[in-house]
Amino acid sequence: MRISSVSDITANQVSFGIATDHYDRRDLRTGHRADQVELSPIFQAYAVPAANSQNQVNIKPGEVYSFGSINGKPLRFRLHSNGLIETNVSPMIQASAPGTSVTPYQYAAAMHHRSYTEEEHREANRLISRLMDLLDLSANKMTMEEYRSRESSPYSVSTAKLLEHLGINPAEVFTINGVRYRFNNGILTRLS
Amino acid sequence: MRNKVLFLAFTLILVFTSTTYASTFYNAGNSSPQTVWVYGTNVWSREGIWDLKNDSNIPDGATIDLISVAYDICTTYLGCGMNYNNTHVALFNSQGNGYYITSGIYITNFRGEPAKQIWTTQYWVSNNLVGGRGWIKPVLRLYWNDPVTGTFGLTTINSNGDFETIEESAITHSIVARKSDARVNK
Numbered sequence: 367m368r369i370s371s372v373s374d375i376t377a378n379q380v381s382f383g384i385a386t387d388h389y390d391r392r393d394l395r396t397g398h399r400a401d402q403v404e405l406s407p408i409f410q411a412y413a414v415p416a417a418n419s420q421n422q423v424n425i426k427p428g429e430v431y432s433f434g435s436i437n438g439k440p441l442r443f444r445l446h447s448n449g450l451i452e453t454n455v456s457p458m459i460q461a462s463a464p465g466t467s468v469t470p471y472q473y474a475a476a477m478h479h480r481s482y483t484e485e486e487h488r489e490a491n492r493l494i495s496r497l498m499d500l501l502d503l504s505a506n507k508m509t510m511e512e513y514r515s516r517e518s519s520p521y522s523v524s525t526a527k528l529l530e531h532l533g534i535n536p537a538e539v540f541t542i543n544g545v546r547y548r549f550n551n552g553i554l555t556r557l558s
Numbered sequence: 559m560r561n562k563v564l565f566l567a568f569t570l571i572l573v574f575t576s577t578t579y580a581s582t583f584y585n586a587g588n589s590s591p592q593t594v595w596v597y598g599t600n601v602w603s604r605e606g607i608w609d610l611k612n613d614s615n616i617p618d619g620a621t622i623d624l625i626s627v628a629y630d631i632c633t634t635y636l637g638c639g640m641n642y643n644n645t646h647v648a649l650f651n652s653q654g655n656g657y658y659i660t661s662g663i664y665i666t667n668f669r670g671e672p673a674k675q676i677w678t679t680q681y682w683v684s685n686n687l688v689g690g691r692g693w694i695k696p697v698l699r700l701y702w703n704d705p706v707t708g709t710f711g712l713t714t715i716n717s718n719g720d721f722e723t724i725e726e727s728a729i730t731h732s733i734v735a736r737k738s739d740a741r742v743n744k
Contacts, residue, residue, distance in 0.1 A: 449670045450655055456667055461654035461680065464604045465597065468682050473600070476646040476684075479658040487663050494666040495624070521624055521664055521701075 406475075408454045413442045417533035421540040425501060433493065434531030436486050441531070443494060451498070455482050455490040495521055496528045503556075504545040510556060525554050593693045594679065599686055606679040608698050608715055613674060616702060620673040623701040624664035625649065627679055629694040638692035640683060647681040647694065664701070673702045 413432040417423050425431065427447040434441055442454040452458045457475045462468075468476075482490070499516055502508040516522055526536065529549060534540045536549045539557065546557040590607030597603075610616060627649050632638035642661070649665075650656030652675040657667045679696050698715045 448653070448655070450651075451667045451669060452657075453667075456657045456665060458667075459648060459656055459658070461648075461650045461656055461678065462602045464602055464680070466602055468600045468602065472682075473684075476658055476682075479660075480643070480646070484660055484663060487660055491624075491664060491666045495669070498666065498669050 406452070406457050406471075408442055408444055408452050408457050409478075413440070415533050416531075417540070421535050421538050423532055423534065423540070423542050425543060432533070433497070434533070436482075436489050436493075439482070439486070441490060441493065443497070451494060453490055453494060455479070455487060489523075492521055492523045493528065493531055495519075496523045496525070497532070500525075500528060500542055504542045510554070513554070524552075525549060526552065593695055594681070595691060595693050596681060596683060596687075597691050599683055601682060603681045603694075606694075606696050608677045610674045610715075611676060616673050617704040618674060620702040620704045622668045622671045622673050623703050624666060625668050625677075625701070626662055626664040626699045627659050627696050628662040628699065629679075629696040631695075632693045636688065639686070639688035640692045641685065644685040645681055645683050645692075645694065647679060647696070649698075650678045650680065652676045664699075673700055 407430050410430060413430045416425070416431045416433055425445060427445050430442055430444045432440065433443050433453075436455075440454070444452045446452060446458075450458065456479060459472050459475050462472070496517075499508060499513050499522070503510065503513045517524060526549070529536045529540070539546055539548050541547070544558075548555045548557055590605065590609075594606035595604050627647060629647060631640045631642065631645055633640055646658055647661070648656045648658045649668075651668060651671055656678075657665060659665055677698060679694075679698075681694060683692055700715075
């Protein structure tokens with residue numbers, strides 16, 4: 367059942383069970399499950415692991431992928447077909463006309479966004495930024511020299527950390543969207 | 559003084575890095591109102607707009623790498639009674655797709671988007687306002703890439719439309735090796 371108006375929601379009635387990936391609206395005082403806000407798929411209970419058992423990552427637009435965790439909170443991402451990037455830390459919303467009421471989803475998304483600390487937001491963005499670097503590298507939109515130079519940016523993370531969040535075994539050759547790599551002594555090398 | 563600091567930064571970077579880059583200073587341009595008002599609780603504010611479609615200071619092919627909105631809010635009790643925890647600010651692209659943001663934190667969600675489009679910020683507050691209204695004063699900052707010309711820089715635009723260019727951290731930490739010539743403009 368959907369919530370039809372923001373008046374049905376108050377700040378103490380929105381709970382996102384991040385640790386359990388269970389996104390229900392609950393009354394935080396009583397714990398009783400209330401009406402369920404229809405949320406974006408980015409919040410769905412199950413997310414496809416980014417890397418499969420063959421150490422391969424194949425990112426398809428629209429699919430929600432697991433991307434490790436930050437301080438125990440699961441991180442997920444989805445690449446939209448229009449190129450936009452969505453995470454469960456920063457879910458996508460649609461603009462509304464000035465003066466209109468906040469929708470239940472917009473309210474819930476704001477509360478969820480607010481549930482992360484500033485540093486958690488920064489870390490999520492650093493991880494996504496580096497992920498996009500690797501995807502751009504694999505798509506020949508970025509050179510290896512450019513990719514390596516961006517690793518020192520304060521808005522990025524190391525390749526080692528990125529691979530860990532993707533669930534890739536760095537000791538083995540791995541594949542990103544069909545491109546083979548080796549990672550040795552902190553150096554990423556493209557094999558194909 | 560600021561220009562001297564920036565010029566020194568450019569000089570140091572040219573000496574200590576082997577990568578090429580380009581940086582540009584910007585003059586003031588047109589913008590939406592500096593003060594963005596909201597009238598009530600749990601309702602969307604007026605729009606704060608940055609129209610970069612025809613901005614000659616940004617290359618036509620430039621795409622977003624990172625983007626942020628930093629904002630001041632009306633906090634005085636007799637004025638508005640706003641606070642950051644209950645102020646929920648979002649940034650939207652020209653298609654009306656957007657994300658909530660935290661003041662000053664760069665987000666990756668719009669990576670690859672054309673930089674030269676209309677960017678809009680709106681917000682709402684979840685607490686009662688003194689006098690029934692409040693405001694924010696937002697500043698938009700961009701990191702943009704231009705694979706065609708090989709330029710890579712930072713644009714800072716406040717909601718008056720005043721452009722400032724290049725922060726040291728952008729040049730120091732966001733240099734991308736290009737084969738194009740370095741170009742420094744004052």
